Amino acid sequence: MLTKALKDRRYLLTSWPWRSLLHLTVTAVIAAPVAAGFWTLLLPWMVAVRDVSEGRGPQPAVLVLMLLAAVLLVTCGPVVALPLAALERRRLGLIDERPLTGPHRPLAASPVTWLVSRYREESTWRAVLYAALLGLLAPPFWFGVAVLFVFELVLLLSPGLTEWQFGTYVINGGIGSVPFVLLGIVLAPILLYLAGVLAAAHGALARRLLGGGDGLRDRLTEVAQSRARLADAFDAERRRIERDLHDGAQHRLTSLTLQLGMARLDLPDDSPAAEPLGRAHNQAKELMVVLRDLVHGIRPQTLGDLGLPAALRELAGNSPVPVTVDATEITGRLPERIETTAYFVAAEALTNVVKHAHATTVQVRLLRAGDGIALEVLDDGRGGADPARGTGLTGLADRVAAAGGKLLLASPAGGPTLLRVEL
Template sequence: MNDHLAPALKDRRYLFTSWPWRAAGHLATVLLFAVPLAFVFWLTMLPWLIAGQRLIAGNHLGLIVFLFMALGLGLIGTVGPVVALPLAAIARRCLRLIDGRPLAAPRHPANAHPRDILFAESTWRAVLYGVVLSLVTPPLMVLGGALLALQVTLLVSPWLAEWTLGDVVINGGPGSVPFMLLGIVLIPAGLYLAGALAAAHGALSRKLLGNSGDALRNQLGEVAQSRARLADAFDAERRRIERDLHDGAQHRLTSLTLHLGMARLDVPADSPAAAPLTQAHDQAKELMVVLRDLVHGIRPQTLGDLGLPAALWELAASSPVPVAVDAAELLDRLPERIETTAYFVAAEALTNVAKHAHATSVQIRLTRSGHEGLVLEIQDDGRGGADPAHGSGLTGLADRVAAVDGKLLLASPAGGPTLLRVEL
């Protein structure tokens, strides 16, 4: 089954379906708002028509004509967008008669300023739709009215005493029966012509009144904001887990380790319980180290207390590859989301260097960009050839950076060096 009029016109059974009547109903509905719209538009453009006529005649334009011309443009530029938005909504509803495909209306953020809506691309596309409709309605009405009058005349010609076809005067009665038959034959052509006109209007409506580029940009902006909120929620959950482990599990494990150590002092060395107790104490101390590393991996306390440079220096001290940190420009704190992202990007990058790069040294540089911007550069002297497709963690880094609307750039030629630049 056809879901819109254009392919239905190609169907041989078109005349025996509901599409001709739906096309006619669509055109009649469009005329209800196209006629008054065209009347107001041409009334506004009347000074321009007068100016064109005077220029063709070789006459000068007076000041009054210029004023009315400017007034007409001003009305279109100010009142046009206000009228175009409800007009577009009505046109999209009328389109349902001949097109069953969904036509998404342009969306604007809930807190959008009226000025943003006024200057949106979708608004001026609706204005353009109204202008085109106003331009073509009068000539199409004249042409359609003439064809309809001719069709009716042909059909009722046998009952007319006398009628004219151009300069030819034709008597009614039996002599006009061939003209009546011609009128009957032309009915399908008229239905096809009306269907083609309705399909053309449907295509125009779908082209100009659909989901335009600015609405798509708004939706992408909403997606980016949603992604940022998810990243914030993830970081908040990370902080909660780190706090619960640090204040809960780690505290209890420390207490358990102390009690085991005190118990070892009270148990004689030759006692049967001495060896198991010593083993339990050693395992508890090892578990404390594991838990401390786990808490530090979730969110280092240094990052929250002392800031990003201190956290990077601590990270560099634990790296198996010598790391130099240059953060001379970073004297104050940055937004928490930026600092957290930069830290974990640096941590993952150093892990990649240790695993894959075969480097002997790494440099980390932090520089400011604007008021709240940060540029993080990590460079190693390894073998290069880093490729996100090889599972080196670069894709995860790019996703993390993109979640805070940042940018990740990588230069890693074969043979090195590798430079990872993150702009936040």
């Protein structure tokens, strides 16, 4: 690796200086067409800046060219930058032996789909930024480097030159050029180190902008989006199950209970079938209660009909621990995912309070928090809530994260416990 080689005292005796020179030379060749195109697009903007600095507005033709240049940069920039980035990643092996994988995921799709997907990736625009920096900085930067090395070459070959001028001195070659040869010999190691530093800096920039780190960010974003889609699919399946149970099984069970009740009325009390029929009728009624609670637990009807504040008040009314609800800051309906997530967080939190906290009162508050909402559940229990002990807090955090929110917990030993969810 070039960076480590520069710290080695034997750097000048290795191949790294010449690899650096080769890398810089090839970079200049690659940067030439990129710079030509980039500076051509910048030309109308430079004219506009000149006009503004002189106190007059840009001409209409200049404005049109500025807009055209911006459109071409946005639309055609990735088309140029992506193959350039692939070439630079391969060429980086000349000065850095660590492999640099591309940040883009392979897509088995049509060219149009492939291009659209690439335009949506952050790594693509990092490649565009790399190409812009290469086109902007390469011409003046590499021109200065070339001048230095030409000057070094002239110093070393000065005895063979018939006549050349160095400042105010006119050198006729021969013995009079010996001091300049010595100066060239002294400067040679400095220029070789300079070449190594420049190549290492360029390699670091290429690795930063063209490597897989931002691809990881793209993948993490995709994972977060896929997790949100899974959560939505889970909620949709939950609603389907609730609807099937409510419209199908519950209605049939209700009909069965009514028929058993009618048969029980028509059957004499001294009939041998009266007692078994009575037990079946009672079990059917108990099963109706169980099924109603099951349907309510899957998705409460109040949440769908009246919204989150009403559903929280209903939840508080069914809790064995006294619960007060404050939702005065929330008016109107919230997005379905937000309502569903907040409701089940509150339900799980109240369940935890009943099972573990030994609290006497609970406060549930629904607040505005910037562009979103915050749900707070505060109890006066014994505290010490720990997600590692399996109190359902890890599952709550996962559910909240899937909805794009965050969960905060404060539960010192002795209480109180505050659970805050921001969505």
